[in-house]
Amino acid sequence: MKADVMVIGAGSVGLAAGYQLARQGARVVLLDEGAPPHALGSHHGSTRLIRYAYGEGARYVPLLLRARRLWQELEAESGESLLLPCGVLNLGRDDSPFIRQVAASAREYGLALEQVERNEIARRWPTWRLPVGQAGAFEPEAGVLYCERALLAWRRLAERAGARLLEHSAVRALRIDSEGRVIAKTGQGELGADRALICAGQHSARLLAGLGLTLPLTRVRKTFAWYRADEQAMGPGRFPGFSADLAEGIYYGFPTLDGAGFKLGRHDGGQPLAPGEPLVPFGAFEEDRAELDAVVQAYLPQVGSFIEGKACHYIRTPDEDFILDRHPEHEQLFFASACSGHGFKFAGVLGELFAHWMLDGDPGFDLAPFRLTRFG
Numbered sequence: 198m199k200a201d202v203m204v205i206g207a208g209s210v211g212l213a214a215g216y217q218l219a220r221q222g223a224r225v226v227l228l229d230e231g232a233p234p235h236a237l238g239s240h241h242g243s244t245r246l247i248r249y250a251y252g253e254g255a256r257y258v259p260l261l262l263r264a265r266r267l268w269q270e271l272e273a274e275s276g277e278s279l280l281l282p283c284g285v286l287n288l289g290r291d292d293s294p295f296i297r298q299v300a301a302s303a304r305e306y307g308l309a310l311e312q313v314e315r316n317e318i319a320r321r322w323p324t325w326r327l328p329v330g331q332a333g334a335f336e337p338e339a340g341v342l343y344c345e346r347a348l349l350a351w352r353r354l355a356e357r358a359g360a361r362l363l364e365h366s367a368v369r370a371l372r373i374d375s376e377g378r379v380i381a382k383t384g385q386g387e388l389g390a391d392r393a394l395i396c397a398g399q400h401s402a403r404l405l406a407g408l409g410l411t412l413p414l415t416r417v418r419k420t421f422a423w424y425r426a427d428e429q430a431m432g433p434g435r436f437p438g439f440s441a442d443l444a445e446g447i448y449y450g451f452p453t454l455d456g457a458g459f460k461l462g463r464h465d466g467g468q469p470l471a472p473g474e475p476l477v478p479f480g481a482f483e484e485d486r487a488e489l490d491a492v493v494q495a496y497l498p499q500v501g502s503f504i505e506g507k508a509c510h511y512i513r514t515p516d517e518d519f520i521l522d523r524h525p526e527h528e529q530l531f532f533a534s535a536c537s538g539h540g541f542k543f544a545g546v547l548g549e550l551f552a553h554w555m556l557d558g559d560p561g562f563d564l565a566p567f568r569l570t571r572f573g
């Protein structure tokens with residue numbers, strides 16, 4: 198098949214883009230080093246949080262509002278349940294800049310948000326034991342996304358619309374040929390397309406370095422774990438997802454879903470990793486479990502015993518904002534690094550945005566805050 202567009206990295210953003218490109222009539226080929234969804238990237242672990250009153254900045258909210266609509270449309274088209282609006286509680290000290298920004302984002306865009314004092318949190322969600330000085334902002338419309346299920350849905354719908362996914366096809370290098378086509382070199386040979394989207398997680402920087410661009414990305418090992426939890430007390434109707442800026446660090450968690458248990462992870466911290474360095478499993482470092490156990494004991498004492506943990510990675514930018522851009526000299530090359538630990542909720546909208554940008558020349562959103570040039 199002659200491809201109009203090649204997507205390098207069929208993970209969260211790549212599969213969403215492949216789905217959008219194919220349904221808009223483009224001949225699209227996707228290449229991935231594994232068979233997605235898998236545990237090689239940032240998308241495994243079954244669930245992710247989605248929040249709209251964004252503590253990371255109001256500039257994300259227009260993308261988030263479109264993302265919500267697209268999650269709902271994907272549910273309708275795939276017949277899968279992907280988005281559970283069980284609410285998310287943002288927790289932090291009274292003077293936390295993150296909580297202030299959550300409130301500012303909600304005000305600017307008229308989003309539902311309830312400021313909740315410590316005593317009210319104890320009354321409404323008695324599983325929490327918070328120290329004096331902690332407060333919260335509850336977003337009732339936020340919730341949980343089923344990430345691996347979403348990848349399977351995009352994959353199925355993209356392939357049904359004619360996209361071709363080449364599994365176990367790691368791209369080793371990229372070049373532009375004399376006709377301006379993007380050529381990807383894999384272990385199986387070369388593949389070409391008129392345009393390409395590079396969203397290859399830990400390998401995006403290396404692939405773009407070969408074409409003269411420096412992406413300031415770092416890779417960090419992250420861990421999360423499940424604990425036994427009472428379905429009555431910590432099911433989705435009774436216990437919202439949360440993002441908590443605690444004295445011990447920044448943690449996030451989920452209600453127990455489908456009997457899986459309470460899931461808890463740490464957003465900050467983690468071990469730096471080089472691209473390609475093996476991801477050692479959960480438990481290889483003493484703190485993997487110790488720091489999660491400490492948060493359970495201090496703040497959520499009703500939570501039961503440890504079930505299992507997993508390791509994953511974040512690909513981070515220095516300011517933790519995304520990089521969404523195109524090559525200044527080779528304009529047929531687009532790239533997305535939407536990680537830094539908060540990118541999944543945007544995957545659908547980024548897929549749509551890049552499909553419009555690559556096919557019609559207009560992403561439809563102001564991407565100035567996400568340009569590579571901000572790093573100088």
Ligand SMILES: Cc1cc2nc3c(=O)[nH]c(=O)nc-3n(C[C@H](O)[C@H](O)[C@H](O)COP(=O)(O)OP(=O)(O)OC[C@H]3O[C@@H](n4cnc5c(N)ncnc54)[C@H](O)[C@@H]3O)c2cc1C
Nearest residue numbers: 206208209210229230238239246368397536539540541542
């Ligand atoms: C533990 C954890 C918790 C998180 N929690 C949240 C959350 O609550 N909410 C939220 O919104 N986000 C969250 N995130 C972030 C979110 O999961 C990521 O931002 C998102 O999955 C990144 O999407 P991506 O497409 O950039 O990367 P990925 O989904 O990892 O896709 C990259 C793909 O590129 C492929 N690839 C790599 N190299 C090559 C190559 N050379 N050739 C071909 N293919 C290649 C990989 O195999 C992979 O499939 C979390 C992340 C982690 C790790």
